[in-house]
Amino acid sequence: MIELAGIVLSLLTFLILSIFPLTVNFSDQYLLKYKFYKYDFLLINLLINFVLLLLLSFTKINLSYYFIFLVFLSLSFNLVLFFRDKTFFSRFNEINFLYFILINLIIFIFIAKDPTLSWDSQKNWFYKSQSFFYNYNFFDLDKILGVDYYPHLGSYLWGFFWKNSLLNYEYSGRFIYVFVFCYLYFQFVIF
Numbered sequence: 001m002i003e004l005a006g007i008v009l010s011l012l013t014f015l016i017l018s019i020f021p022l023t024v025n026f027s028d029q030y031l032l033k034y035k036f037y038k039y040d041f042l043l044i045n046l047l048i049n050f051v052l053l054l055l056l057s058f059t060k061i062n063l064s065y066y067f068i069f070l071v072f073l074s075l076s077f078n079l080v081l082f083f084r085d086k087t088f089f090s091r092f093n094e095i096n097f098l099y100f101i102l103i104n105l106i107i108f109i110f111i112a113k114d115p116t117l118s119w120d121s122q123k124n125w126f127y128k129s130q131s132f133f134y135n136y137n138f139f140d141l142d143k144i145l146g147v148d149y150y151p152h153l154g155s156y157l158w159g160f161f162w163k164n165s166l167l168n169y170e171y172s173g174r175f176i177y178v179f180v181f182c183y184l185y186f187q188f189v190i191f
Contacts, residue, residue, distance in 0.1 A: 006167035014179045018042040020074030057156045067164040115171035132159025
């Protein structure tokens with residue numbers, strides 16, 4: 001039961017991070033004007049957050065402090081918007097968005113049930129994400145096992161969400177890949 005609560009909390013964390021720094025009102029004011037789709041601001045927010053995380057990977061900033069700061073800032077801005085705008089959650093009250101949540105939860109549960117890694121993940125990506133889990137940065141990767149020329153953002157995201165999950169299990173860091181994949185699939189096919 002605790003694992004299920006951790007999985008739901010991971011999904012809520014991803015949703016919270018995807019509605020900040022650009023708000024729902026931004027999508028109404030600007031994106032629809034330029035013929036963007038309704039949920040494109042979620043993708044733009046994820047990209048902004050991933051670029052910030054990429055820049056943080058070159059520093060010695062503790063991942064937990066940044067995570068707490070980001071979640072607190074996102075929650076506070078969105079709570080203010082919620083109390084100002086009564087139609088805040090009605091924008092997400094669609095059956096497609098509920099399917100998106102449900103499919104993410106189902107895939108998260110399957111990953112938690114069988115958290116096996118492929119050969120490439122075991123030999124290259126895992127060690128990099130583990131080093132980020134232990135608060136190393138980009139400049140410490142030359143001492144890590146695995147291929148040097150692989151990009152580090154994916155393993156940094158893995159280590160970041162692994163470190164800042166309720167469960168603190170390795171597979172919880174991989175949920176971000178499923179979230180982004182499902183979002184892109186829903187964005188281009190269903191939304």
